[in-house]
């Protein structure tokens with residue numbers, strides 16, 4: 001029997017807030033479940049099953065009308081709580097309470113849109129907040145698709161590329177033989193031929209599929225957040241955030257360096273071993 | 274051909290409404306606000322572009338073809354360069370700068386690769402053309418990833434478009450078959466930067482739509498006005 005996919009019981013990041021404008025509608029997939037995410041004109045983001053309760057049309061084909069989502073097929077309109085509020089073919093009637101889109105929890109935090117099932121007990125995203133180091137100024141680097149399962153991403157961390165160092169010192173550049181050593185389950189060290197440490201990586205799981213990554217080299221430390229969105233068994237979206245020790249030096253070059261670094265990471269992770 | 278221009282004077286486009294390559298030229302003609310006449314070619318099912326009369330205009334048997342006061346020019350990218358050089362006195366769309374022109378031309382060539390992948394997949398799905406669909410979609414995704422990566426990195430350094438912080442003919446050349454990719458079974462879900470770029474396009478003044486490329490219905494333009502079904506703005 002084919003089972004209907006269900007949302008996992010945790011918060012899943014599905015994209016950056018800045019990539020969903022007022023009135024915009026996107027499709028996102030979490031563990032094979034297709035959702036529509038849309039932003040109403042008040043600015044509130046919503047995440048629902050991508051199926052109209054009327055005849056099953058993809059709601060993502062519809063339009064945002066003010067703070068309602070209108071289905072393309074017969075124009076039924078749904079309010080932010082999923083309740084059908086208008087059926088154009090019977091304009092004067094109040095639609096029964098049973099006509100409701102299948103909604104999920106949807107909140108924004110750290111510049112990301114997060115989704116969780118309605119019956120998820122830790123409904124307050126601030127439960128996450130206390131685990132993310134405060135006073136850090138996280139900014140989006142990018143979202144990217146990696147053709148690799150989330151499990152394999154964690155298994156393949158030993159192939160993570162060397163950090164983009166800001167002041168790529170001559171010393172570092174002249175070293176040809178750097179290697180990544182797994183010190184402990186969550187700590188990796190880059191060492192040169194004489195076993196001197198050039199950089200260190202430390203991972204900390206904040207919740208499933210949401211990992212803090214501490215990247216230290218040449219006396220500076222950058223913190224990255226990896227928010228993983230499992231799409232299916234082959235494909236994962238990575239939403240990458242960055243907070244360097246301080247943003248002031250050259251924020252644009254730094255962000256760009258990490259964006260380019262993330263492409264190398266994707267390359268490595270997609271290589272079939 | 275339905276109607277051959279009986280005078281050599283004026284600007285004519287041999288056009289097919291469903292062709293993304295013809296649409297790039299229509300879009301640019303609209304941005305430049307140039308008067309022109311469309312000469313419809315029965316691309317499907319008539320295959321008029323493969324008939325003797327049309328082959329005299331373009332021996333490759335492809336649309337679009339532009340005719341400007343009797344000067345016949347095939348190829349969408351060539352037409353974009355020609356129109357910009359001749360009619361865009363602001364030089365905004367194809368700036369007279371060697372490096373920028375080199376960069377733009379790189380994307381014009383890339384646009385043909387998008388035609389060969391995303392457009393091919395669409396011809397397969399929509400018009401039943403026989404071709405290797407898996408390969409077309411795979412190549413389409415490779416192209417979209419490259420484009421999305423580039424847009425991400427450009428955005429970080431403050432550029433909203435492929436070459437500059439304003440659109441050039443590089444963007445016009447690449448836009449149609451990216452925006453139409455879903456019609457060939459190539460989902461844009463995985464390319465948020467490309468999706469935002471498509472939306473930016475739709476907010477440009479004088480933007481026009483084609484079947485398969487709807488306006489930003491339900492969204493607001495840069496002046497805070499809503500778009501209606503025709504892609505026109507109202508308060």
Ligand SMILES: N[C@@H](CCC(=O)N[C@@H](CS)C(=O)NCC(=O)O)C(=O)O
Nearest residue numbers: 292293294334335336337348349350
């Ligand atoms: N490089 C040409 C390609 C044009 C092209 O592929 N046109 C399609 C219609 S969108 C066509 O005429 N195909 C017929 C064929 O290639 O035989 C351009 O950009 O104008």
Ligand code: FES
Nearest residue numbers: 052054055071074
């Ligand atoms: S299927 Fe959505 S309104 Fe009928």
